[in-house]
Amino acid sequence: MAEGVKPRVKAPSKAAAGEAVVLKTLISHQMESGQRKNADGTPIPRSIINRFTCEFNGKSVIDVKMEPAISTNPYFEFEAVIPEAGDLKFTWYDDDGSVYEDTKSVAIG
Amino acid sequence: LTVLPFRANAAADDAIAAFTGGAAMADTGVTLTAPEIAENGNTVPISVESEGAVAIMVLAAGNPTPGVATFTFGELAGAHAASTRIRLAGTQDVIAIAQMADGSFAKASSNVKVTIGGCGG
Numbered sequence: 001m002a003e004g005v006k007p008r009v010k011a012p013s014k015a016a017a018g019e020a021v022v023l024k025t026l027i028s029h030q031m032e033s034g035q036r037k038n039a040d041g042t043p044i045p046r047s048i049i050n051r052f053t054c055e056f057n058g059k060s061v062i063d064v065k066m067e068p069a070i071s072t073n074p075y076f077e078f079e080a081v082i083p084e085a086g087d088l089k090f091t092w093y094d095d096d097g098s099v100y101e102d103t104k105s106v107a108i109g
Numbered sequence: 110l111t112v113l114p115f116r117a118n119a120a121a122d123d124a125i126a127a128f129t130g131g132a133a134m135a136d137t138g139v140t141l142t143a144p145e146i147a148e149n150g151n152t153v154p155i156s157v158e159s160e161g162a163v164a165i166m167v168l169a170a171g172n173p174t175p176g177v178a179t180f181t182f183g184e185l186a187g188a189h190a191a192s193t194r195i196r197l198a199g200t201q202d203v204i205a206i207a208q209m210a211d212g213s214f215a216k217a218s219s220n221v222k223v224t225i226g227g228c229g230g
Contacts, residue, residue, distance in 0.1 A: 020187030033196065035173055060183025062191065067176035069169050071152040071194040078180075079187025 005029050009090055011104040015082040023054065023061075026075045027092050027100060033068035049074060049100075051093040056106075057086035082106050121168050121175035121204070128166050128179075128206060129214045138215030139165065139207035150197040150223040158190035159207035159215065165191070166208075171201025199226045 010024040027049065034046030048068055054061040061080040080088065085108045092100040139159040147153040157165045157180065167177040180191045197203070204218045 022187075055183075056185050059185050060181075061185045061187075062183060063181040064191070064193075065179040065181075067178060068174060069172050069177040069196045071196055075192075075194050077156075077192040078190065081185045081187050083185070 005094070005098070005100055007090065007092060007100050007102040009088075009102050009104055011088055012106065013104075014107050014109045017108050018081065018083055020079045020081050021106070022077065022079055023088070024075070024077045025052070025054075025090055025102075026073060028073050029092075029094075031068070031070060031072045031074060035068065047095050049092045049094050052076060053091045053093075054078070054080065055089045055091075056080055056082065057084070061088075082108075084108065121170040124166075124168055124175050125204075125206060128208070132212075132214050134206060134214045134216040136216065138162075138209065139205055139217045141167075141203065141205040141217040141219050143203050143219040143221050145220075146222045146224070147197060148224045150199065150226045152194045153197050153221060153223070154192065154194050155203060156190065156192035157205045157207075158188065159205075159209075160189060161210050162189045162207040162215075163210055164208045165189075166206045167195070168204040168206070169195065169197055169201060170204060172196070172198045177203075197221060197223045197226070199223050 007027040012021050015021050032047040036044045052064045088104045090102045142156045164181045166179045168175045182189050200222045202218045207215045
């Protein structure tokens with residue numbers, strides 16, 4: 001149902017061991033709140049991304065429960081500690097059951 | 110007598126009670142950064158920070174549904190802080206409540222004046 005959903009993640013490719021790095025994520029999504037009405041006056045059904053998670057090598061960094069008050073094209077900025085080389089995994093869960101994923105590798109150096 | 114926000118909302122109180130279990134909330138320990146005036150209620154940048162928090166819930170008390178987001182920090186969270194963009198239906202208080210590792214709670218709120226509401230109703 002949701003068309004043109006494209007995740008974008010900005011993460012450093014290198015970090016010092018134990019360093020906290022800033023991550024920025026944006027995913028294009030209309031985030032229909034369920035409050036709007038179309039021209040006929042019938043409410044447009046809710047269709048949002050309801051959860052976002054970030055993990056590093058399987059360990060949780062952040063887990064966000066999202067509600068309709070999150071803006072169109074949800075943006076998140078947060079920090080993660082990088083203890084060793086590995087992969088950052090970003091996952092978005094849509095109301096319609098779709099799951100969108102992105103992965104960024106981080107090297108130590 | 111205080112001026113009521115955009116819409117007095119018992120649902121926000123219910124959401125707070127569900128999160129805290131009715132526990133008392135400290136006034137310090139959580140920082141909520143929001144603009145004083147938001148020209149466009151469709152996308153209002155906010156950030157929350159609370160050292161030592163395990164979770165931070167953000168509420169918009171004047172929205173048709175008060176819930177905004179709940180951030181749960183994992184073991185690899187760098188700073189217990191996050192930024193995002195939210196929708197506000199009108200001028201109102203935005204509330205952040207942090208749950209600390211020891212089970213206590215802290216609350217911060219910030220009034221945001223909204224020029225154009227973000228609910229398209």
